[in-house]
Amino acid sequence: xxxxxxxxxxxxxxxxxxxxxxxxxxxxxxxxxxxxxxxxxxxxxxxxxxxxxxxxxxxxxxxxxxxxxxxxxxxxxxxxxxxxxxxxxxxxxxxxxxxxxxxxxxxxxxxxxxxxxxxxxxxxxxxxxxxxxxxxxxxxxxxxxxxxxxxxxxxxxxxxxxxxxxxxxxxxxxxxxxxxxxxxxxxxxxxxxxxxxxxxxxxxxxxxxxxxxxxxxxxxxxxxxxxxxxxxxxxxxxxxxxxxxxxxxx
Amino acid sequence: xxxxxxxxxxxxxxxxxxxxxxxxxxxxxxxxxxxxxxxxxxxxxxxxxxxxxxxxxxxxxxxxxxxxxxxxxxxxxxxxxxxxxxxxxxxxxxxxxxxxxxxxxxxxxxxxxxxxxxxxxxxxxxxxxxxxxxxxxxxxxxxxxxxxxxxxxxxxxxxxxxxxxxxxxxxxxxxxxxxxxxxxxxxxxxxxxxxxxxxxxxxxxxxxxxxxxxxxxxxxxxxxxxxxxxxxxxxxxxxxxxxxxxxxxxxxxxxxxxxxx
Numbered sequence: 389x390x391x392x393x394x395x396x397x398x399x400x401x402x403x404x405x406x407x408x409x410x411x412x413x414x415x416x417x418x419x420x421x422x423x424x425x426x427x428x429x430x431x432x433x434x435x436x437x438x439x440x441x442x443x444x445x446x447x448x449x450x451x452x453x454x455x456x457x458x459x460x461x462x463x464x465x466x467x468x469x470x471x472x473x474x475x476x477x478x479x480x481x482x483x484x485x486x487x488x489x490x491x492x493x494x495x496x497x498x499x500x501x502x503x504x505x506x507x508x509x510x511x512x513x514x515x516x517x518x519x520x521x522x523x524x525x526x527x528x529x530x531x532x533x534x535x536x537x538x539x540x541x542x543x544x545x546x547x548x549x550x551x552x553x554x555x556x557x558x559x560x561x562x563x564x565x566x567x568x569x570x571x572x573x574x575x576x577x578x579x580x581x582x583x584x585x586x587x588x589x590x591x592x593x594x595x596x597x598x599x600x601x602x603x604x605x606x607x608x609x610x611x612x613x614x615x616x617x618x619x620x621x622x623x624x625x626x627x628x629x630x631x632x633x634x635x636x637x638x
Numbered sequence: 639x640x641x642x643x644x645x646x647x648x649x650x651x652x653x654x655x656x657x658x659x660x661x662x663x664x665x666x667x668x669x670x671x672x673x674x675x676x677x678x679x680x681x682x683x684x685x686x687x688x689x690x691x692x693x694x695x696x697x698x699x700x701x702x703x704x705x706x707x708x709x710x711x712x713x714x715x716x717x718x719x720x721x722x723x724x725x726x727x728x729x730x731x732x733x734x735x736x737x738x739x740x741x742x743x744x745x746x747x748x749x750x751x752x753x754x755x756x757x758x759x760x761x762x763x764x765x766x767x768x769x770x771x772x773x774x775x776x777x778x779x780x781x782x783x784x785x786x787x788x789x790x791x792x793x794x795x796x797x798x799x800x801x802x803x804x805x806x807x808x809x810x811x812x813x814x815x816x817x818x819x820x821x822x823x824x825x826x827x828x829x830x831x832x833x834x835x836x837x838x839x840x841x842x843x844x845x846x847x848x849x850x851x852x853x854x855x856x857x858x859x860x861x862x863x864x865x866x867x868x869x870x871x872x873x874x875x876x877x878x879x880x881x882x883x884x885x886x887x888x889x890x891x892x893x894x895x896x897x898x899x
Contacts, residue, residue, distance in 0.1 A: 538734035541688050542748035542810060543724045552747060556738045637737040638792040 400600050401608045408591035409615050411501075415508055415577045415587065416619075420570070422513035427520025433466035435525060466521070473518040478511070479579050485511045486583040501586065508580040516573060523565045527558035560634045567627040574620045588612045641666040641701055641845055642687075642814055648695030648708070649682055649869075656682045658869045660696070664814065664862075667843035671856035671877060674866035675892060680849040681731075683866070684816045687847070688726050689719050700725050700813060727807030727815040731822050733799045735791040741802045742787040745774040745809050752810075777805040781835050797828035801835055808839075815839070817848040833859075853896050857881040865889045 392398055437460060444457040473481070486507045490496040497503040531554050539549035581590040592612040595605040640663035649657035657679045664670050672680045685691040687698065689706075692714070698706040705722045707713045735744050749770045753759055759766060778787050781801040791799050800820055807815055817836065821829040833855050839846065840859045850856050856863055856877060863880040865873045865888075873886045884890050 532734070534730060534732055534734040535736065537690055538728075538730065538736070539748075540690065540720075541723055541726065541728040542806070543720055544748060544751055545720060548751050552751065553736055560738075637790050 397602065397605075400602065401595055401605070401611070404591045404594070404600065405588055405608065405612060405615065408586055408588040408612075411505065411585060412577045412587040412615075412619075414505065415512060415580060415585070416573060418509045419512040419516055419573060419577075422509065423516035423520055426513060426517035428524055430466050430470065430517055430521035431524035431528070434463050434470065434521060435528070436460065436462040436466070438462055470518045470521060473515055474522075478515050478576060479582055481515060482508065482511050482579060482583050504580075504583050504585045507583060508585050512573070512576070512580075516569065519569055520566065523562050523569065524558065526565070527562035528554060530561050531557045556634075560637070563627065563631050563634065567624070567631075570623055570627065571620050574623060575616060588615050639666075639701070640664060640699075643699040643702075644687075644696070645699070646696040647683070647686060647693050647698070649679075649686055649691060650694045656869050657686065657693070660871055662862075662864060662871065662874060664845065664847065666813075666845050668861040669840045669844075669846040669848060669859055670862045670864065671860035672847065672849045672864045672866060673851070673853065673856055673881075673892070674872075678866040679869040680866055681818055682869075684728070684818050684847065684849055687814075687816060688728050689723055690728075724810060725813045727810060727812030729800070729803050729807050729815070729817045729820050731819040733791070733796070733803045733823070735799055735803055735806070737791050740788050740790055741778060741783060741794065742771065742774050744791070744802055745777055745806045746770050748806070749774075749809050774805070774809060777808055778802070780838075781805055782831075795828060796824045797831045800824065800832045804832075804835055804839075813845060815844055815846045817846065817850070819849050819851065821850070821852060851896075853881055853893065865892065867892070 439458050439460045441457045441459060445454045449457075486497060486504070497507055535553050535557065536549055539553045544552070577587055578589040580587055581593075584590070586594075589609070589612055591599075592609040595602050595608040597603060642664040644663075645661050647657055647660040648655070660679075660683060662670070672683065674680050682691060686693045693706065693708060695708045696706075697704060697708070704710075704713055705725065736747065739747060750767060753766050753770060756766065775784065775787060778784055781804060783798060783801055783805075786794060786798060786802075791802070794802065800823075804815075804820075820836065821832050824832065829852070833852065836846070836848065837855075837859050848856070848860065858877075860877040862874065863877045864871055865880060865884070865886070867888050873880055873884060873889045875885075880889065881893065884893060
């Protein structure tokens with residue numbers, strides 16, 4: 389058994405998986421860095437109360453007409469995007485973003501790994517931002533109204549109330565659901581192989597087909613699980629640490 | 639001269655009239671208690687004064703300066719509301735302390751944020767913040783919580799939390815301090831410490847409006863009492879007279895229910 393870990397076969401496979409792992413890590417971190425703030429933007433957008441036609445509302449109007457004049461465009465657009473993105477499979481979104489522009493003649497993604505990576509990152513960021521935005525919304529709406537009112541009567545501006553009162557309470561509330569999404573993201577990165585991004589599973593599978601003089605190897609594919617387990621283990625430890633850091637208040 | 643004049647204040651939610659024709663004056667240094675059963679509009683009245691609700695009608699004057707007139711949109715600008723709110727302090731029934739800040743930080747936060755608007759904030763930042771913190775410590779010491787300044791709200795009892803909330807409201811030196819049933823969310827054995835603090839404020843001639851169900855407290859501490867029912871002021875007058883010898887039948891009925899309890 390020990391000889392196997394020293395064999396050329398093992399070393400070749402592991403080094404290939406490591407290359408895939410680096411791509412997986414890149415995709416993971418870039419997605420988080422992009423989607424966490426974008427999610428907040430979408431969240432604030434979907435909660436936006438701007439209704440440019442509200443001045444047309446009148447008490448004597450029928451209820452449906454007042455509902456029409458109360459239309460909130462920013463909120464509606466954000467909710468529409470969230471509906472579409474959450475309502476369709478991520479795999480489909482990857483394929484659409486990578487292949488459709490070329491098919492309808494808008495532009496062609498240049499070949500090579502980097503453009504596949506960019507396409508994957510863009511798709512993942514938009515997809516995860518939509519999920520995060522709903523988690524944020526729940527977090528913000530979960531902070532008691534009294535907290536905002538206390539800020540208001542103390543003469544704080546809306547921005548000050550959000551930054552100094554609501555934000556941290558919201559963050560504390562959303563850590564568990566965000567943890568869920570982040571762990572899911574660890575594994576969802578493997579979907580990027582549908583646009584031939586050579587991440588871990590792609591590399592593992594390649595030895596089943598044929599790669600670097602090996603073919604028909606089944607174990608590399610299952611061995612990728614070790615990477616995901618280690619990775620999600622570290623992520624879990626980190627998120628537990630964050631949760632502990634925020635345990636000083638209730 | 640009255641520090642606060644409220645004239646013909648109205649508040650409607652759709653077709654429900656929550657406040658109707660509310661008028662009263664409050665002299666500087668006086669305490670006014672508002673009594674009445676649940677749903678009589680007491681809390682809504684306080685919320686209107688703090689602009690947490692927008693009144694549907696009427697006028698509010700502070701020291702003869704009109705800060706709200708339902709018929710004059712120039713008095714209702716969103717940008718000015720923030721500054722106008724600072725005339726009033728508010729102590730909520732459910733405390734509403736900020737859980738992520740210590741007792742001292744709760745007291746100083748708003749003032750520190752306001753200080754950022756001072757023209758000399760950048761040069762004297764350190765001194766200004768130290769002064770604010772020093773004042774915060776003094777406020778906490780005044781209410782007997784000097785030893786608790788680094789405690790977070792969840793580490794304090796309900797009574798202690800409400801006392802911190804009072805200190806927090808006082809830190810901004812409001813012209814009028816409003817209390818919305820400050821002891822209603824407390825266990826009976828904790829109401830005493832909060833009422834003592836409010837009594838102390840009354841002795842120092844703090845101008846206050848107190849919505850309360852503690853009749854004996856209202857009688858002893860307040861100068862004036864307003865009895866509200868169904869969104870109307872039914873009776874108002876000197877505290878002792880309204881509570882011990884009410885003129886209106888409805889006031890008498892309300893008070894007798896308390897006497898039985």
